[in-house]
Amino acid sequence: MAISGQFYDGMTSARHAVEIKLTESGMIAIKGAEFTRNYRVTDVADAQRLGGRVRILRFRDNASLETDAVEAIDSYLDQHSIGRTHAALHKLERSLKYVAMAAVFTVAIAWLFLTWGVPAIAKVAAFSLPVETQDSLGEGTLEVFDQYFMEPSQLDEARRQSIRIRFTDLIEGLEEQSRYRLEFRDSEDLGANAFALPSGTIVVTDDLVELAEDPHEIDAVLAHEIGHVHYRHSLRGALQSSATAVLLALMSGDIASMSSFASALPTLILTLSYTRDFEREADDYARQLMQQKGIPLHHFANMLRRLSESHGVDDTETGFLDSHPAPGERIQSFL
Amino acid sequence: MEPNLAAMREHRIEFTGTGKEYFGIWIVNILLTILTLGVYSAWAKVRNRKYFYNNTWLDGSPFDYLASPVAILKGWLIAAAVFIVYTLTADFAPAISLIILAFIILVTPWVVVRAMRFNLINTAYRNVRFSFRKNYQDSNKVFLGWMFVSMLTLGMAFPYYYYRQKKFALDNASFSQDCFSLDAIGREFYLLFFKALGVTVLFFIVLFGSFFGIGFGVGLSDIGSDTIGATAGVITNILVYLFIIFMVAYFNVRVNNLIWNNVSLGQHRFRSVMRVWPMFIIYFTNLLAIVFTLGLMIPWAKVRTARYRLHHTSMLTAHNLDAYVTERMQEQNALGDQLGEAFDIEIGL
Numbered sequence: 001m002a003i004s005g006q007f008y009d010g011m012t013s014a015r016h017a018v019e020i021k022l023t024e025s026g027m028i029a030i031k032g033a034e035f036t037r038n039y040r041v042t043d044v045a046d047a048q049r050l051g052g053r054v055r056i057l058r059f060r061d062n063a064s065l066e067t068d069a070v071e072a073i074d075s076y077l078d079q080h081s082i083g084r085t086h087a088a089l090h091k092l093e094r095s096l097k098y099v100a101m102a103a104v105f106t107v108a109i110a111w112l113f114l115t116w117g118v119p120a121i122a123k124v125a126a127f128s129l130p131v132e133t134q135d136s137l138g139e140g141t142l143e144v145f146d147q148y149f150m151e152p153s154q155l156d157e158a159r160r161q162s163i164r165i166r167f168t169d170l171i172e173g174l175e176e177q178s179r180y181r182l183e184f185r186d187s188e189d190l191g192a193n194a195f196a197l198p199s200g201t202i203v204v205t206d207d208l209v210e211l212a213e214d215p216h217e218i219d220a221v222l223a224h225e226i227g228h229v230h231y232r233h234s235l236r237g238a239l240q241s242s243a244t245a246v247l248l249a250l251m252s253g254d255i256a257s258m259s260s261f262a263s264a265l266p267t268l269i270l271t272l273s274y275t276r277d278f279e280r281e282a283d284d285y286a287r288q289l290m291q292q293k294g295i296p297l298h299h300f301a302n303m304l305r306r307l308s309e310s311h312g313v314d315d316t317e318t319g320f321l322d323s324h325p326a327p328g329e330r331i332q333s334f335l
Numbered sequence: 336m337e338p339n340l341a342a343m344r345e346h347r348i349e350f351t352g353t354g355k356e357y358f359g360i361w362i363v364n365i366l367l368t369i370l371t372l373g374v375y376s377a378w379a380k381v382r383n384r385k386y387f388y389n390n391t392w393l394d395g396s397p398f399d400y401l402a403s404p405v406a407i408l409k410g411w412l413i414a415a416a417v418f419i420v421y422t423l424t425a426d427f428a429p430a431i432s433l434i435i436l437a438f439i440i441l442v443t444p445w446v447v448v449r450a451m452r453f454n455l456i457n458t459a460y461r462n463v464r465f466s467f468r469k470n471y472q473d474s475n476k477v478f479l480g481w482m483f484v485s486m487l488t489l490g491m492a493f494p495y496y497y498y499r500q501k502k503f504a505l506d507n508a509s510f511s512q513d514c515f516s517l518d519a520i521g522r523e524f525y526l527l528f529f530k531a532l533g534v535t536v537l538f539f540i541v542l543f544g545s546f547f548g549i550g551f552g553v554g555l556s557d558i559g560s561d562t563i564g565a566t567a568g569v570i571t572n573i574l575v576y577l578f579i580i581f582m583v584a585y586f587n588v589r590v591n592n593l594i595w596n597n598v599s600l601g602q603h604r605f606r607s608v609m610r611v612w613p614m615f616i617i618y619f620t621n622l623l624a625i626v627f628t629l630g631l632m633i634p635w636a637k638v639r640t641a642r643y644r645l646h647h648t649s650m651l652t653a654h655n656l657d658a659y660v661t662e663r664m665q666e667q668n669a670l671g672d673q674l675g676e677a678f679d680i681e682i683g684l
Contacts, residue, residue, distance in 0.1 A: 006396070008462035013511070013659035015396060015461055046401075050386045051356045054397055062661075064462040066397070089382070093359035102366040103631070109369055 005067030007032060020067065022076045028057075030065065037063070041076075047083040049074060049090035114244055119274060122239040126232040131179065141197055142183070153184035155206050160184055163209065163218055167202075170222055170293060176200070180226065184209075192310045194221050196228040198235045211306055219293075220286060220300035227285030233278040240274050283330055301334040343604065343651040350645040352390035354635030360386055361634040377408035391645055393460065394656055401464070402457035444474035448507075455508055463659045468507040477503045498524040501594055511659035513601030519593055527589050531582065538578050542571065580622065584615040595648060602653035609647040617643055 007018040007030055021029040026041040039059055046058040055073040057065045067073060074090075077083055092098045153160065167182045174180070179200030187193070192207040202225045204218070212218045228234065283300075290297055308327040364379035381404050388398040417439070424432035452467040459465070477499045485496040498521045505517040588609045595607035621636035 010462050011661050012657065013461040013463045014657040048382075048385060050360065050382060050389055051352065053351050054389055056389070056397070056399055058401075058462075062462070064399075089363065093363045094356070095359075099359045099362055102362045106362060106366045106369065 003067055003069035003072050005065055008064050010062030026080055041080045041082055044082050047077055048086050118240050118243050122236045125239055126235045149189040150185040150187045153206055154186050155184055155209060166219055167222055170219060192307055194225050196225040200229045211310055214299060216295050216299040217303035219295050220303050223286035223289040224282045227282035230285055231281055237274060297334045301331045304331050343653055345649050345651050346394040347649040348645045349392040350390055350642045352387060352638045354638045357386060357634040357638050377404040377411060380407060387641060393650060396461050399459045400457060401459055444471060444478040447478055448474045451504060463511050463661050466509045470507045473503055494524045494528040495521045505598055510600060516599050517597055519597035523593055527593060531586055542574060580618050581615050584618050585611050588614045604651040606649045606651060607647060
């Protein structure tokens with residue numbers, strides 16, 4: 001079979017238009033205007049197959065042959081078993097069936113790893129980090145929050161003291177009891193809120209204290225936050241979202257800056273789903289702790305209802321993008 | 336000697352890759368990389384790049400990428416080892432990690448030269464490889480000297496440092512007997528950076544001006560709590576994102592044009608006529624497509640971006656391209672290449 005192509009001798013950039021004869025016995029005869037060259041098919045040093053536009057055969061003497069007779073070259077090399085690995089790869093890459101399977105498989109592996117693997121690894125990592133490291137992580141955060149959106153608490157001292165006493169009762173007998181600290185802050189931006197830092201510091205806002213109609217309701221919130229500290233959620237969350245971002249960037253290849261910008265969205269969605277799992281875990285912890293301390297569980301439900309009202313959340317609505325499980329679902333689990 | 340532009344032949348660069356074809360290569364690369372726990376990534380890199388090079392045509396001939404995946408993998412492993420040792424010592428022995436950091440900074444010029452050389456030596460056109468001079472002296476000057484000057488002047492010298500990087504990358508590159516050379520001067524880079532800065536300042540003045548205009552219109556106290564305030568916030572966010580995309584397009588297009596309109600290869604010249612708005616539209620639609628398909632449109636986005644760039648670049652040849660002679664081929668190691676990549680020094684022609 002005769003096909004046409006371009007020949008380069010590997011010495012100069014001169015392009016020679018040639019006729020190529022591929023014989024059954026494994027000879028590649030190249031005939032140019034002023035020369036002929038004969039190669040054996042075993043002289044082919046490199047014959048990668050990529051796409052359907054052109055094939056470049058590189059011979060052991062550094063000469064190369066370039067042709068758009070892609071199918072003829074591919075089937076000829078197949079006959080003589082040259083470049084089998086590349087042939088297999090090429091077959092995978094252009095078969096719609098295999099590509100679709102690869103896409104589904106890749107997405108499935110990625111999904112499994114991101115939803116199970118990453119949280120499991122982050123958990124092990126968070127629990128093997130020394131407590132001192134975690135303490136130092138929290139300090140900076142509180143300073144930043146204080147600077148930007150929190151003011152000193154306006155509550156009177158007696159009230160704060162009574163909550164502190166309840167807090168001490170609550171953490172009495174817990175593991176790592178000395179880590180827990182309670183702070184009061186006033187914040188217009190946060191509204192009625194409470195959060196826990198990796199160091200074990202739990203911050204409660206004035207609005208939250210005002211919102212509670214029964215002191216046990218504050219206990220419920222504190223128990224939930226103690227749960228976050230106990231399970232090291234903030235550190236795990238930070239580890240998980242950075243690991244996710246790195247993994248997504250690695251998987252999508254050497255993507256340009258614009259597309260890594262785009263991988264921020266899947267990262268965000270996954271991060272929010274991780275947070276929902278943390279909230280459930282902290283709720284379960286709160287339930288146990290309240291039972292242990294003899295605090296009726298309906299206080300948690302009441303407080304949650306009040307909180308979702310104060311933040312204007314419909315308690316049946318749950319979105320893919322919510323960082324907390326639907327309030328209705330959480331309230332139910334305490335009734 | 337100024338070449339006579341009128342006597343030159345213009346060859347437009349053609350790009351023949353398609354999103355569909357590249358998707359197959361890309362997804363198989365990812366799958367095999369996952370299944371081999373990352374080992375395949377070196378092969379993936381070669382296949383990726385080879386696909387783009389084989390589909391880039393100049394005067395009827397495609398480019399080719401000839402790097403050995405094993406060489407890349409070795410370099411990648413060494414880079415990973417250095418990085419792991421550095422992160423581990425950062426926690427347990429800060430003094431040692433500082434020494435490693437100093438070492439990394441000091442070898443940067445060497446790594447850069449190696450990375451550029453590896454890439455060019457493994458790039459071929461008409462079976463003749465490109466090359467890159469081992470100019471460590473200039474590399475030290477640029478990647479240590481000018482980098483520190485840029486830092487010490489709080490970025491005032493950054494445009495010049497940036498220009499020297501580009502000039503270094505081109506002035507040491509060659510194709511057979513002809514050397515590349517960048518004739519643009521630092522002043523033109525400063526002008527470009529100042530324009531970009533000016534546009535940015537203007538954008539934020541107009542944005543905040545109109546924002547406060549709305550604010551006073553409805554009463555300042557309503558902002559933030561009221562729906563008008565919330566809507567204004569959302570619109571501001573969208574405008575800022577669009578502006579960031581615009582600036583990336585602006586910068587990429589202008590820098591690219593500035594460089595390629597001032598590059599020569601022996602007697603040959605180049606021309607780059609990319610425009611900011613089409614590039615902005617491409618980036619913006621790429622972003623939407625990638626976000627809404629959770630990344631599956633990345634191959635399509637890469638292909639169409641490459642197509643736009645390459646179709647707007649051409650080579651002006653003073654004589655035909657047949658007379659280049661191959662230089663003696665040297666063995667290369669991929670160490671510099673992969674260190675360059677691991678620490679994200681973006682270099683290229």
